Amino acid sequence: MEVNYLSLFKRFFSSQDTIFDYSSLNRNPLSSFDFSTNLQQFLSGRALLFEELSEFHEILEEHIVHGYAGWFQGLSVKNGQYICGRCGNCDKHLFTEFPCSRCSHSCVYCRKCIMMGRVSSCSKLFTWTGPTFQFSRQLNPLAWEGTLSEAQNSASQQAVEAVEQNKELLVWAVCGAGKTEILFHAVEKALQNGKRVCLATPRTDVVLELVPRFRTVFPQTEIAALYGGSDERHLAGQLVISTTHQLFRFQEAFDVLIIDEVDAFPYSADYSLQAASQKSRKKISSRIFLTATPSSLLKSQVKRGKLNSVIIPARFHRKPIPVPQLVWSGSWEKSFRKKKIPPKMQHWISFRLQNSIPFLIFFPAIKTMEQALPLFQKLHNDIAAVHAEDPDRKEKVVSLREGKVPGLLTTTILERGVTIPRLEAAVIGAEELIFTESALVQIAGRVGRKADFPTGDVTFFHYGKTESMLSAVRHIKMMNKQAREKGLVDE
Amino acid sequence: MNNCLYCTYELESSITWYTILKRESREPQFCEECTSRFEIISGARCKVCSRSLYHLEEQFVIDGLCLDCHRWEQNPEWQNVLSKNLSLYTYNEFLQDLIARFKYRGDYILIEGFKKMLLKVSTELNFDIAVPIPLSSERLFERGFNQSEAGLVSMGLKPVHALSRSHSEKQSKKTRQERIHHEQIFLLVDGMDLKGKSVLIFDDIYTTGSTLRHASRILKEAGAEEVSSITLARG
Numbered sequence: 001m002e003v004n005y006l007s008l009f010k011r012f013f014s015s016q017d018t019i020f021d022y023s024s025l026n027r028n029p030l031s032s033f034d035f036s037t038n039l040q041q042f043l044s045g046r047a048l049l050f051e052e053l054s055e056f057h058e059i060l061e062e063h064i065v066h067g068y069a070g071w072f073q074g075l076s077v078k079n080g081q082y083i084c085g086r087c088g089n090c091d092k093h094l095f096t097e098f099p100c101s102r103c104s105h106s107c108v109y110c111r112k113c114i115m116m117g118r119v120s121s122c123s124k125l126f127t128w129t130g131p132t133f134q135f136s137r138q139l140n141p142l143a144w145e146g147t148l149s150e151a152q153n154s155a156s157q158q159a160v161e162a163v164e165q166n167k168e169l170l171v172w173a174v175c176g177a178g179k180t181e182i183l184f185h186a187v188e189k190a191l192q193n194g195k196r197v198c199l200a201t202p203r204t205d206v207v208l209e210l211v212p213r214f215r216t217v218f219p220q221t222e223i224a225a226l227y228g229g230s231d232e233r234h235l236a237g238q239l240v241i242s243t244t245h246q247l248f249r250f251q252e253a254f255d256v257l258i259i260d261e262v263d264a265f266p267y268s269a270d271y272s273l274q275a276a277s278q279k280s281r282k283k284i285s286s287r288i289f290l291t292a293t294p295s296s297l298l299k300s301q302v303k304r305g306k307l308n309s310v311i312i313p314a315r316f317h318r319k320p321i322p323v324p325q326l327v328w329s330g331s332w333e334k335s336f337r338k339k340k341i342p343p344k345m346q347h348w349i350s351f352r353l354q355n356s357i358p359f360l361i362f363f364p365a366i367k368t369m370e371q372a373l374p375l376f377q378k379l380h381n382d383i384a385a386v387h388a389e390d391p392d393r394k395e396k397v398v399s400l401r402e403g404k405v406p407g408l409l410t411t412t413i414l415e416r417g418v419t420i421p422r423l424e425a426a427v428i429g430a431e432e433l434i435f436t437e438s439a440l441v442q443i444a445g446r447v448g449r450k451a452d453f454p455t456g457d458v459t460f461f462h463y464g465k466t467e468s469m470l471s472a473v474r475h476i477k478m479m480n481k482q483a484r485e486k487g488l489v490d491e
Numbered sequence: 492m493n494n495c496l497y498c499t500y501e502l503e504s505s506i507t508w509y510t511i512l513k514r515e516s517r518e519p520q521f522c523e524e525c526t527s528r529f530e531i532i533s534g535a536r537c538k539v540c541s542r543s544l545y546h547l548e549e550q551f552v553i554d555g556l557c558l559d560c561h562r563w564e565q566n567p568e569w570q571n572v573l574s575k576n577l578s579l580y581t582y583n584e585f586l587q588d589l590i591a592r593f594k595y596r597g598d599y600i601l602i603e604g605f606k607k608m609l610l611k612v613s614t615e616l617n618f619d620i621a622v623p624i625p626l627s628s629e630r631l632f633e634r635g636f637n638q639s640e641a642g643l644v645s646m647g648l649k650p651v652h653a654l655s656r657s658h659s660e661k662q663s664k665k666t667r668q669e670r671i672h673h674e675q676i677f678l679l680v681d682g683m684d685l686k687g688k689s690v691l692i693f694d695d696i697y698t699t700g701s702t703l704r705h706a707s708r709i710l711k712e713a714g715a716e717e718v719s720s721i722t723l724a725r726g
């Protein structure tokens with residue numbers, strides 16, 4: 001077995017070999033060839049490294065020879081600049097060289113997508129060039145009894161229309177609007193037409209949360225959950241729920257691409273997503289952006305009439321979003337160094353502790369949070385801290401929900417996705433750069449989520465107001481105003 | 492490139508007279524935050540393998556050696572085969588992730604971040620030539636490089652390919668006993684004469700020490716005076 005594998009490897013990678021010069025991908029496959037439907041399903045709409053095709057190594061060659069599979073170079077050079085064929089990276093700092101034993105040369109590789117396996121100068125990305133796999137048309141894929149609010153309904157209709165007409169749409173929905181439900185009918189429509197749908201989000205947590213919900217409401221549909229470390233990569237999936245990162249493995253695959261929380265990584269998302277979504281969607285396809293805090297790029301596209309949009313300014317429970325308070329608390333850093341919690345902050349926490357109100361306190365950095373934790377634990381022993389790499393993150397959030405801990409200190413990692421009844425939130429060092437407008441809006445969006453407790457306090461403790469803080473407050477007030485004007489809130 | 496090699500966090504630009512005068516471009520390195528997550532093996536270490544003796548119960552430390560090394564040294568077949576191993580850091584979760592990205596994902600350049608430490612540690616050892624632990628040809632094709640060779644190259648050494656693999660089975664599939672008493676996994680490359688030479692070998696992790704000792708034994712049988720090793724991690 002292993003000798004066979006090695007010889008195949010060598011035939012694909014040795015630099016003198018010219019048998020596999022099938023770099024043109026538009027060959028017409030020979031009709032007489034009995035192709036593998038497994039490979040067709042697996043490779044349709046994807047671009048994968050040789051290593052990722054381990055189950056198909058034996059049959060790959062004959063499919064290439066007959067024109068049913070093809071490859072293109074992993075890296076290309078344009079105007080003296082390297083471009084990664086998988087992730088689209090062309091930042092020269094994210095390329096480097098190594099002495100490659102496959103091609104016996106100094107091989108350049110892309111570091112941007114290295115966690116998916118190395119794409120280097122001698123890598124080939126394999127794709128399916130035979131007849132595309134046709135997904136079935138499902139008559140009644142949606143098993144959902146719920147109803148949509150007035151505001152959700154109009155967004156849902158526009159999303160269905162975008163799917164039908166292969167258009168683009170921005171759904172700008174406030175935190176707590178119930179944006180997942182808005183998608184149900186759009187996905188239903190796509191599946192009825194035999195279309196392939198991808199729902200992409202930057203964060204693995206969100207994928208893990210969405211998958212069971214979609215499996216419940218689309219019980220007959222093959223749904224593939226893709227994220228770093230997922231074991232469902234072999235599934236073709238008519239509905240793919242994926243991290244945006246995993247999108248890079250696809251190529252002209254989707255008829256409908258829905259991008260959730262477009263702004264979750266404000267600094268890199270626009271560029272990366274652009275590349276990933278252009279590559280993974282079909283030339284004729286629809287794209288729906290879903291967010292509570294659209295980037296300025298998306299907003300300007302809407303303004304210039306380049307992108308249709310629908311705004312849902314009100315929450316599902318028809319109550320306005322709590323407007324954050326801005327409270328000056330002096331140099332909190334200095335205070336922590338002196339082993340003291342600034343008095344106003346201390347007062348805020350004591351009040352929550354006395355009244356058993358669960359709370360989240362957001363910190364700008366792990367270090368400051370960990371330094372401050374013992375001070376907070378003096379107020380209550382069970383206060384805990386969480387950050388992105390905390391293996392107990394989920395358990396800690398669950399204990400907060402169950403009332404086993406009174407409150408959590410956290411980095412911005414919990415700015416999204418946490419819904420806990422009666423929760424209140426504070427930010428420490430709200431003037432720090434990491435607290436962008438969108439981060440602050442998301443944080444405020446954690447509060448008052450449940451219909452039973454639609455209000456609550458959000459306080460930004462700061463050492464000088466910033467434009468982001470003011471914009472966040474303006475943003476929330478503007479949404480509440482629109483909701484009132486449209487009659488979407490009851491007061 | 493002024494970003495951390497691992498987390499890509501922007502490195503603070505510490506402009507010193509030295510950097511201004513020499514106009515040197517900065518070598519790839521890890522940021523302070525990442526560096527702080529490497530655990531240097533502190534306190535008493537096993538005289539042979541660098542293992543921290545700090546947490547070990549008394550009965551597991553014999554004459555400054557950990558029990559494992561003591562057993563190796565008691566066995567006349569393995570006595571003195573490996574003179575000394577120096578490991579840079581404890582194999583904690585952080586280093587585990589970093590080594591996985593280096594070795595399995597193939598992010599070759601990460602080794603450059605260890606360069607300074609490797610050079611510093613190598614001055615404590617005595618050697619004339621450096622020999623990499625060979626990979627099977629399947630593994631080498633799969634990974635695209637040999638991590639052992641990469642370590643030696645980063646130290647500015649010219650690896651001498653004195654060893655080859657005798658078979659290709661994955662080591663992790665066997666138990667420790669099987670591994671230790673298994674027939675030879677390395678062979679001497681034809682025509683190698685190491686008479687009187689002191690040899691340095693490098694590997695990413697020291698786990699049981701059996702890989703390094705098997706390699707050392709072949710080198711010593713070929714006439715090497717002594718063999719010592721460096722690893723990034725001590726498991």
Ligand SMILES: [Zn+2]
Pocket residue numbers: 084085086087088089110111112113114119
């Ligand atoms: Zn890339």
Ligand SMILES: [Zn+2]
Pocket residue numbers: 100101102103104105106107120121122123
């Ligand atoms: Zn190469």
Ligand SMILES: [Zn+2]
Pocket residue numbers: 495496497498499500521522523524525526
């Ligand atoms: Zn770093």
Ligand SMILES: [Zn+2]
Pocket residue numbers: 537538539540541542556557558559560561
């Ligand atoms: Zn030892």
